[in-house]
Amino acid sequence: MDITEHVNNILDQMLAAKGTQNNFNSIEYINKIFPNEQSLSNIDEVLRILKEKIGELDNEIRNVICSQKSVEENGRKTLEEAQTLIITLTNVIKEIKTQAKQSEKIVNEITCNIKQLDNAKRNLTASIIMLNNLHILVQGTFILKDTTKKRQYGAAAKTLQGILDVLKHFTKFKHIPHILKLVNEIEDVCSKLGQQILADFYQTFDVKNVSNTLSSNQIQLLAEACLVLSILEPKYKRELLNWFVDSELSEYKTLFQDNQDIAWLDKVDKRFAWLKKHLIVFEEKIGFLFPPNWEVSECIAIEFCKITRKELIKVMNNRSLELDVNLLLPAISKATAFEKLLSQRFTGASLRDGSNERTISKKMTNPFSGLITGCFENYLNIYVEAQDKNFAKMIEQFVEEHSKLDQQQVQKAEIFITSGKLFTQYKNCLIQCISLSNRLPLVLLSNTFQKYLREYAHKVLQSNIPRVGSNLSIGSISNTISNSSGGVLSAASSAAGLIQTFLKDLENKSYSIAEMIQLCSIILTSNYCLETTQQLEKKIQEKIDPLLNDKISMSSECDIFHGIMSNCIQLLTHSIEYSCAQPLINMIKTNWSNVDTPFGHSPYVTTLISTFQQLIPVIRENLHDLPIQFYNFCTKFSTTFIAKFISNLYRCKPLSQGGAEQLLLDSHTLKKTLLELPEYQATVHHKIPQSYINTVVNGMTKAEMILKIVLVSSSPSEMFVENYFKLLQEKDISEFQKILDMKGIKKSENLVLCDLFRKKCLNLGKDYDSLANNDGDGQDIELDSTLDSSRIKRLEKLIKKRL
Known part of the structure; x- marks a missing residue:
């Protein structure tokens, strides 16, 4: 191993021990410090500087470790102190709970005696109140008997009200014999009191005494008696009112019997006049006897209406042959007016009483409506x-x-x-x-x-x-x-x-x-x-x-x-279709085989446009309040006209290429005119319905496609048939034959084309409708490929000029 490799290994070990990142290049670092051999003379100085830096780093690390150790010790002490505090707090809480239970026990012992005292007090109070009520009831019964005998109805009314109020508290004690006896005694006294008051009224208003004027004592007696009846069971009040109202209307029943001439419909207003007069007399003489909430006058009026209805039904049945509208309507009118008068005078409270036969709706503005006029329903x-x-x-x-x-x-x-x-x-x-x-x-x-x-x-x-x-x-x-x-x-x-x-x-x-x-x-x-x-x-x-x-x-x-x-x-x-008939006839009579070059729109088109613009605005202006019907008319007319126009196209034969181009230009002109026709010279413009636009566009587009097919060369035959299906998409052989006639195809060529047409229809089958996905550009390409380019440009120029 040479010296260089040895040095490198040592440096790598040092770097690994120091945790240095792998991207540190030690060789580059040494080369940077010692770029040449001369610089090696400073190696001792460099080593000294490095050792000083290493020493400084060691000191910093040492200090950090020492400080970290002190922090750990402080944290441990703090945790121990917290644990000690938690234990102390737990002990305090347990002690508080123990004291709370002891306090609750003491309070329960104290309140137990208080509750017993409260119950005793409540029971004692209830007993005192019940004894007091019983005393009131016994004493009141004695007083009620005494006042009943003496006919002191004013005092009886006050006593009776108190007795009935107190008696409600004894409802659940009726099983006690003494209480039951007392209740029965009170009911017996009330029954005698009610019957006695009714007898007083019967005696006072007896037929023999009707003419006599009531004395002040009688007035006071009966008025106070009415107060007693208001307190007693409702049956006594109801019995008195029924008897009194019946007696008040006895005169009316006698006067207007069905066999009397005054009972007929032509004198129905006399019935109403009688009631008005009678109510005035009643309220002046004896109406004040009864409490206002009894509504005695209203009761009389209601019973009067019921009697009147029954009597009118009877008299109309007896004299039904004499009834006519001149007699019936005035009677109904007078009866309706009288019912309205009653609604203005009375509230109808008696009619809303649950005991009454008639139920009044809350929405009914006149509660008396139909009380009398209901009798006329079967004769209406x-x-x-x-x-x-x-x-x-x-x-x-x-x-x-x-x-x-x-x-x-x-x-x-x-x-x-x-x-x-x-x-x-x-x-x-x-x-x-x-x-x-x-x-x-x-x-x-x-x-x-x-x-x-x-x-x-x-x-x-x-x-x-x-x-x-x-x-x-x-x-x-x-x-x-x-x-x-x-x-x-x-x-x-x-x-x-x-x-x-x-x-x-x-x-x-x-x-x-x-x-x-x-x-x-x-x-x-x-x-x-x-x-x-x-x-x-x-x-x-x-x-x-x-x-x-x-x-x-x-x-x-x-x-x-x-x-x-x-x-x-x-x-x-x-x-309007007939007005357009002559121009369309002129269209057929035109010799289209001699037309060479389009010259603007034809004279028949001018006449058609003039007819449209003269007649359609007349209809529009006279149907301006019904735009829907006007556009309905426009749609129907455009449908019939376009169908007639296409039918006449087939009759224009044979066509020269110029003639077909001229008719194509005419079709464009008519389409533009029809689209603008509903709003031609209109002072107020409306949006033309899309349905009308679709009708015109679809119909006139078919006319244009027919003429474009005529302009397509018939040679080669396969291409002509293919273009036919792309442009017109009609599988009817008769339509195809009409177009061949417009082109003036020879008989021999006609047979070939018809045979190709039938084969194409068989091949297409049910998938024929998919041809509709071809766009207009493809049609124009097929058309352009068969026409002279100069003629195409001239035709397009004329069309754009017209549009």
């Missing part, structure tokens, strides 16, 4: 029949009013005034009927409402739909509908048949502007009737007895009004 069919006749006359008046109107002078569509009159009358009848009854009569009235809603729909709305080129009069139309048997369904079928007749008329002629405005008026009125009928149905369902709620339904009438709106929109659609 007379009222409903009268309303039926009134509505029939009203409908005839409406028909006459509309027949006199000059529709040519109407400048703007409006809701028919007659519809407002009809529903106003409905509202008045409904309010009146609800005030009379919310049961079967309301069901009958609802049926009458439904009947004349249908009459109005047929005789007024349906009959005012303008007809073109026919001798059938409005009157005959109304008769056809109204005479149809089978109810709503038959009427709807008749209406549908008439609409088909109207549509046939429109095959040869279109509506004028005035007639279109008339149709818009009918749409507005039908929508108003539809919404108001729904509100009417909801209101009746809210007011009618819940048990009869399922009998109220006006859905069939709503369907009729909805159907009229749909029919009018269909008529408008066909009318």
Whole structure:
């Protein structure tokens, strides 16, 4: 081993012993201190410096170890002291617990005696109170007997109240014979007292003594007797009131017997006048005898109402043939007014008494409502029949009013005034009927409402739909509908048949502007009737007895009004479609095989756009209150027009390449026009529904695809068929044949292409729909590959210019 290796080993051992990190390079460090041989002359000085540093480090380590040792010793002492303190504290706590138990034992011994004293005191107090109550009860019973004999009812009332209050404390002691005997004695005295007071009233108000004026002693005696009855069992008070009210109304029963002329409905107000006068006399002479909370006047009034109801039922049954609406309604009106007067005079507290026959709802504003008028409920069919006749006359008046109107002078569509009159009358009848009854009569009235809603729909709305080129009069139309048997369904079928007749008329002629405005008026009125009928149905369902709620339904009438709106929109659609018929005929008559270069849109397109822009805004302005119905019309018209346009495209044959390009440009122009048409020259713009936009885009895109297929070269045949499926995606051989006819394909080539088409359909099978995933760029590539580039650029320029 050479010297260098030896030195390195020693250094490594030193470094390992010192715990030096492995990244320390001893050789580099030595080379840094001794860069050359001359520097080795200072080795002794370097060793001295290193030894001094080592000595300093050793001293520091020694000091740290010493200080660490002292800290450990201090910590150990502190821990020992803490343990000593914990032991001391534990001993103190044990001592405190022992003393606490001893204190608790001493307190229990002291409080035990206190509790015994408290119980003794409580029992003694209860015994004293019970003996005192018993004394009061015995003495009170003696006093009550004495006051009863002497008819000193004022003193008896005070004593009786005290006795009854004290008697409550003896309820659980009734098993004691002495207490039971005393209780029975008190009950016997109370019974005798009650019977004695009733006898005093019977004697005082005996028929023989009615004319005599009460003395002050009698007044005081009876007034105090009423105070006693208020304390006694309720049966005595109830018996007295029943007898007294019956005696007060005995005169009324005699005067208004059912065989008397004054008992008939035309003199029903005399009954009410009698009660008003009688109550005034009663309250002046003897009303003050009774406590205010007895509500004796109210009791008399309530019994009067019950008697009146029974008597009116009896008299109406006896003279039912004489009843009519002119007699019934005034009587009901007077009875309703009288019930309202009673609600203003009395609180209805007697009606809310649990013993009363009638239960009053908390929501009822008039507790007396129906006490008398309830007798008329079984006769309200007379009222409903009268309303039926009134509505029939009203409908005839409406028909006459509309027949006199000059529709040519109407400048703007409006809701028919007659519809407002009809529903106003409905509202008045409904309010009146609800005030009379919310049961079967309301069901009958609802049926009458439904009947004349249908009459109005047929005789007024349906009959005012303008007809073109026919001798059938409005009157005959109304008769056809109204005479149809089978109810709503038959009427709807008749209406549908008439609409088909109207549509046939429109095959040869279109509506004028005035007639279109008339149709818009009918749409507005039908929508108003539809919404108001729904509100009417909801209101009746809210007011009618819940048990009869399922009998109220006006859905069939709503369907009729909805159907009229749909029919009018269909008529408008066909009318404008007919206005577009001649330009489409000119489109077919054009010799497209001679067209060489597109020249802007064709003359027939100009005529179509002019027709659109002239007629559509008229409908929009007259249906501005019903944008939904207007856009519904636009959607239906665009659907029928586009279908007609595509049908006429197939008839434009044969097509030259220029002719196909011209029709493609026309299609782009019509698509743009149709998309903008709903808001053309509109003062207030609305957002066009996406459904309408989709209808126009999808329909006109198909027309464009047809023309693009026509522009595709038929050679090679396989490529043409492939492009057909990519552009049009129609598997109908007849559609494919129509396109071949538009291209003017020869018969031999036609057979080859049709055969390829059938094979392609078989190969595609159910996976044919996957072709829809091809985007428009692919279509344009196929199209561009078959056309002359200069013609393509010119065509695109024309299209962009038009769009």
